[in-house]
Amino acid sequence: MSTAWWRDAVIYQVYPRSFADADGDGIGDIAGIRSRLGHLRDLGVDAIWTSPWYPSPMADAGYDVADFRDIDPVFGTLAEASALITEAHEANIRIIIDIVPNHVSSKHPWFQKALAGEGRDRFWFRNEPTNWTGEFGGKTWTRLPDESWYLHLFTPEQPDLNWDNPEVRAEFESILRFWFDRGVDGIRIDSAALLVKDPALPEVVDGEPHPFHDLDAVHDIYRSWRRIADAYPEKALIGEVWMPDVTRFTNYLRPDELHAAFNFDFLGCAWDATLMRACIDRTLAAHATVGAPPTWVLSNHDVTRHVTRYGRADTTFSFDNNLDGTPVDLALGTRRARAAALLTLSLPGATYVYQGEELGLGEHEGIPEDLVQDPMFARRGHTRDGCRVPLPWSGDEAPFGFSGSAVELWLPQPAEWKGLTVQAQTGDPGSMLELYRTAIRLRRGFRDAPMDWVGTGAGVLAYTRGPDLVVALNLSERAVALPDHTSVLLTSAPLDGDLLPPDTAVWLRR
Ligand code: ISL
16 A cells, blocks of 8 residues: 555545445445445455544435544444454555535534533523524524524524634534544535634625635644644545636645545536536646646535436536436436546546445436435435435346345435346456446556647547556547547447447557
């Protein structure tokens, strides 16, 4: 294992509720992850990032944490988490866990004490609410029986912490050490740009500084976290930073702050050669200014799966643009997702793979409303549940090997996933799974090689990685000539003689 492993790693996001269920209750668990480590080893990933597994009332699927130093019984025990860390390391897989510092669960002892009048300064209590709109839409203040209001940028079950309070800072520094001491290799930081609030709590006014998005003082927190990480060997801090302004974004990646952050600019980009090229160039240039590794992200547990996005007329993603229910061409989306995999796995930097994308899963848009769990649904009319459906592992019918028995899962799986199980795809050279396995294996040969663009016609992206590899992706509607090469290493779809068909990517030996 190299140092600075996060700079060019393939990092696989495990959503514990939906990865694998070992105890048969229809919800994924740590024992399930341990039982399926072989899948991750065969896929060839360097690290996994696990979404929150802490004790939680699950008002926001575990992003409402009641105790950062334990594991929710639905997922297992602290001993099992330690066993997972050990077993992953034995398989040469690093572990990144999720820390949610913006808020805690309303059942967290600190908030329970605050309700009783003790330690209210750990949160934001006021006599009057502001006009702020929450991240899921709706109000950010809830009134208590004593007529005071408390702040929550997400649901009322997620009261925001007051990061001006030194006790809050000390607590999270201690939590980081707790998990680093248990062997985790990195921390994914939830909602990383929201922690600091303007203590005057002014109204949100267009053209004036925002009271809670990306305040400069948030960087002090990450400088102190970096000092903690640096006291251990090879720990990485990875920020969830949604930030349209590229300079404001890379501020989080200065040498004494976070090691990396998710590239949501790329995730939201349309399937369009000019826009993608511009986004890639913007990414590379911005990261170079701070010496941080670029990251490439197509999907995660919050966004519409990219097989579905790329099969729509509008291929962008934004929380403000709800495309649910608009027509989807899944065959086209899958074809583009295959090409996108060869793009993201060959660009310089780290690549994130969200569980199920290696199987080519689309968004499950058919979840009956009465089964929807996501608190965003009531506020925005969009549910994130469609990308959180339990994975299909084997067999011809639900639960497709997710649970050992025919139990009802926490979210239903579509019957069409029969053809997309790990079992069905294994050994099929035309499957998404085998494409990912091969690409991740070949990637090891060039992942630290320099990248240079190759001139091509309109609608085509082409670049070299060192002396051996040239990559081409055709986003136009016509077949185009392949760049100069000696042999074909990997294609996302069959070539058309010497031509690269539309929505196809290829890795060539120069
Ligand atoms: O909702 C948004 C914008 O309106 C997002 O930018 C949102 O702030 C972002 O997706 C934060 O997500 C993270 O924190 C949430 C949790 O529900 C998500 O699952 C998590 O990824 C609250 O903890």
